[in-house]
Amino acid sequence: MHIMNKDNQNPGTNSATNKREQETEIISGSEILIRSLIAEGVDTMFGYPGGAIMPVFDALYDHKHEIKHILVRHEQGAVHAAQGYARVSQKVGVALVTSGPGATNTVTGITDAMMDSTPMVVISGQVVSSLLGSDAFQEADVIGVTQPITKWVYQIRRVEDIAWAVSKAFFIASSGRPGPVVLDIAKDTQVNKCAYSYQKTHFLRSYQPVPEIEEDHIRMAADLINGAKKPLALVGQGVVLGKAEEELRAFLEKADIPFGSTILGLSAMPSDHPLNFGMLGMHGNVAPNIKTNECDVLIAIGMRFDDRVTGDLKTYAKQAKVIHFDIDPAEMNKNVKTAVKVCGDAKQTLPLVTALLDKQSHAGWLSEFKPYVQKEFDCVIKSELYPENGGEIKMGEVVHKVTEATQNKAVCVTDVGQHQMMSTRYFKFTQSRSMVTSGGLGTMGFGLPAGIGAKYGAPDRTVCIFVGDGGLQMTMQEFGTIMEYDLDVKIILLNNNYLGMVRQWQELFFDERYSETHLKNPDFIKVADAYNIKGRKVTQRSELDEAIAEMLAHKGAYLLEVVVETKGMVYPMIPSGGSVTNILLGNGNKL
């Protein structure tokens, strides 16, 4: 038995000698926690210290070379950054916060990660175990608060449980349908000591991450697709999470199936793929929405039929036989009646079905999409992306110019609102894991910190963060994080001095009564300047190309504020609760 020398730079390695030493080593809970994280491959995490987590931050001080800790400016920023990191890197995002307010500040991000199936482990300090339940200083019932919004939560009250709990947390967060896990760790367990050895968890008897594949369902799915005259596929984030992009491509191409994507599935396939007809849902593209109600077989892959995708379920795809590929059996028949359930990991199930498919061509069916593509271009896209000179700058044209200037290779991070829909509509993708946005929860304030995390997750890629003037101000303090770590992120602020999406609904559905949606904004460029972030405000269309080029050429963070159309509208739009075929095109245009 010995206490490990603090100068040892590499205590987490698995060399045989080191392992033998570890088995007999008595170390503090904090040291165990850090080494367990290293054993799980964690090299980056986002956090904020405080009383009940101080021993862990103290242990972290000895491991600076192995784990990079990013000090954010608010705990909400830590979780969103961990989400952004996880979404682009395929790794588990980690956030480290203190008890009480530190933990409760993470609630929004945890909920967001649950809705969007993001693998994340949030570690929160907790008051010493003898004080639990006594309303101690900075005590909050973190387990009670986070249990309904997590995949798993666990309160660690014994130092002996730390390594085991971390191992279980990472297994649960990253396996099956990923999700957030919270570990609430009492302060005394961080200080107490015990022997350390680490074993990765691969199995829990109560938890089946990937359901068994049912052979007859594979056959039934293939038969339906082989018999289909008008198949349509809906691509969701499950494809990205399951790393099944290539399997999806082979599947779609063999049977010549056109597809639309959910907002989170957008970058799973290249934007310019000939079968790709764009985004589904409320502000999605016209063709895939219309064709949802005309197809004979609807093939959903790793998506969950969110109401923003389906609109009114009573009129949704009633003519179609639905095949649903998903790793989560609870999604089957949840919203849409399914003819064939293909439970399992898409990376395995897609090739099994593909092998049974006939090579097909659906040229006639595909040609039916074209008029809708043209109609949408003529009525909506043309004026949004290529407006005539004069008049205010359009949101869509800014996104379009940025994606072109990055050769469609950048990571697109967005906040929530009109600029988000413009980004998802007009940003184009050439590689997977390039769209980071708050889909299910619609969390304003997500963009800036998620963009910080995305930059750490993909340091070699250009990260473009699109934000609105409302959402930016919800987490604008993270400018401080960008400054401290000298992060090269490109922030594109589409400023219309409105909470634009709410304003749009007020215009359409509330008789233009603009209740509490106009914003008197600060000088954002001055704010950025205070944080040593280079900024430029563009009000004229003529400056836009040059300003974008300057932003992308600049080494380091850059805020490009574009003053856009005050009362811009996002079209097409399916009004909430309406049918997917009830599409508004705006400007008096009709389908």
Place this chain on the structure above:
Amino acid sequence: MEENKTLYTITIFSENTVGVLNQITTIFTRRQLNIETLSVSPSAIKGIHKFTITTFSNDEEVMKKLVSLIDKRVDILKAYYNTNEDLVHQELALYKLSTEKVMAHGSIEYLVRKYNVRILEVSTDCVVFLKAGHYEETQGLFEELAESIGVLQFVRSGRIAITKSKVERLSDMLAKREQENQEKWGNA
């Protein structure tokens, strides 16, 4: 009893960890389902707890979704639902009566025979009856006692139930999972 609604019995097997009940009830709450009865106890398998919950619903689809959401939780081993026809089920009820009033009543033998009552305790102050049966039976005795003798205290347990059909046994499912794990990961 609620009109036009079916009483469903949900059976859940879980790891015996802190907070499982909270995980389960949250799912009922989100679906706006009211728990009628609840019974929790260690199951036949060491370390695994069994929950038997009853709830009214007019839509079997809701039950399917409820059960799949419960089943999905990491600490839950298995969850399923049944209706009364599939089950042998039982509740227990205890009735505390005043000894003086029981003695004055004079027809205890009739009650004991009619309701198959067991007498657990007789003291100078009180008599305690036990009755096992379905809700209607324990309720029937309660109503008759309340009218004729008066009931000092009354308590009824949650339902416990066993399925009539042959279902996959939990122990078999666990053995299969353990075996698959062994094959995949060995003793690592």
